[in-house]
Amino acid sequence: MTGDTTRTIQVAALTRVEGEGALRIYLKDNRVTDVQLSIYEPPRFFEALLRGRPLEETPDITARICGICPIAYQMTSIHALEQALGIAITPEIRALRRLLYCGEWIESHGVHMHLLHIPDFFRCSSSIELAKRFPKEVIRGLRLKKTGNRLLEVLGGRAVHPINAAVGGFYRAPRKAELHTLTDDLKQGLQDAIDVARWVSSFEYPDFDRDYEMVAMHHPEEYPMNEGRIVSTKGLDIAANEFEQHFEERHVAHSTALQCMRIPANTAYFVGPLARVNLNPSTLSPSAKQLMSEVGIEWPCFNPYKSIVARALEVVHAFEEALQIIADYQGCSPARVSYVPRQGEGCWATEAPRGLIYHRYETTEDGKIAFAKIVPPTSQNQRQIELDLADYIPSVLGGGDSETALACERLIRSYDPCISCSTHFLKLEINRQ
Amino acid sequence: MGVFKFASCDGCQLQLLSCEDELLSIADAIDIVHFLEASSHVEPGPYDIALVEGSITTNVDRNRILEVRKHSKYLVTIGACATAGGIQALKNWGDRSDYLRAVYARPEYIETLSTSTAIADHVKVDFELRGCPINRLQLIDVILSLLADRAPRTPRHSVCLDCKRRGTVCIAVAQDAVCLGPITQAGCGAICPAYQRGCYGCFGPAAQPNCDSLADWYLAGRATPVELVPLLRNFNANAPAFRECGDRIDPFLDSGGTT
Incomplete structure (x- = not known):
């Protein structure tokens, strides 16, 4: 301890985030000396057990x-393995995969907006409390999320841990009639999503514009989901298989968590819906593009609190694209491209609901996994969240510690951190200054 | 009611939030006073119902579950992690230091037990709801049962019966697929066979499963141990019926049983 001027603010358990984490802030003379976002999820060793x-x-x-974004993990591993095995899929399989992504974005964004994030804007502790003041809006949010889940159930078999996605394609392609049962709900969902986007854009946002390097995938003809180059607002433009030359996960002493950094400069960066919208405004669906110009935000936007608007625009996009894919669907045969196992290596990146995700695998001649590397979105945003907090905290020190802690939680939630999908875990190190 | 998380993916507690049509009514009937994923409103126990997701993999969690038990009237475990140790229980068959080195550059920062075990291995559990993930309608039924002070009536029959109900032609018979349906508890809706793939056992062993008989049937020409062992040893690897059968046919294990 260094005397009376030292103050420690602690959020022992972050709430309304997926997974479990904690935050510790260290102050000396009201100056921030350290911010630690700690993940105390027990390690589960996926890369080893594969x-x-x-x-x-x-x-x-x-x-x-991750139970909230299983598709992103499934699809990234499937694409990476298809690279390793030299499999080329058909345009029909590719379209169904985008449809699956639409379902997950709707479901995951729906959960985050309505159940985790929007309560913050009205100082409510949960969506249950929010529902007492905004019953129509919460019911609309649940309806929208349910349609996302229904889409995942029809195409994937179930919403959490779907069973239909396979290396090479799908175990069974959906029948046209099965997909058409979704159309009315998707149309309703599109209207709901447009209303949600207008609603969230009317919220009050703190002024907190930052000089981020935002990183997202980019594809010339389509909004990035499962294919594209990796680009940034500071000029990065690489193929997905160059990821490890530009980004590195570090397990550093005295750090609170495994963090992915831009190399060689060792700088933090920002992934997620706001990065995607900023870097891909021209490929959003017509309704989402129209809304983008109506919501009163100057794009590109570098205020992390406004991520929720980007999330809402992506839900509009996902509904509109899902309707289009289903309208165009003429069946998918074969459902799955066959392959012969071989020794190989492959990597791939896709866009999980909460940001860029990268996998690399090595396979053996007899069809086994020899090596796996998984870089989830949250490990990429983690350093940026800590830096944001260090800059933000001085402006919210006026109130009591609990007010400060609440303000910090709100900032963290705007990133939609998915802590259970942090496949890596580091023990917290406390450095008292 | 409190919802508590141990080593897991969050998917089972998400099922509670996936009760879109029922969520607000559930919240009317029950005070949810500890549900970190969904609410910042947190009250200390005691709890009438504790829903526990996840397995025990660290010393800290081993102590934490004792506390949850102490403050709970009914403790219900939800999902394969909590009821059988989950996919992370694969490390029970591996070398812990090797696992650490494979994933972490600085293994000395990681505190972990050598095993991943079910909650019932540590404290008394009043009811186990199975599945990876659990079925949300079964979860609602369990909650309603406890509210009505009656025992939950979750069916324990095998997936096969649900395939018949659904009208799915048996893929093990008609397509020679390797399917764990005959020994796996129903509850998923028998989805895998309906999507042209064999059941991979994510709801764990059904009541009185004859795993050895099924394994021997598949091994007599349809599958090799190298194919069948991983199928028995996945999300419910440490459920006794699957574990014992997998270990018996595992050509790389000298003796049955695990660490």
């Missing part, structure tokens, strides 16, 4: 990293 497993199980196993 070794030696049959490669076709990989999507089922990686799904279990």
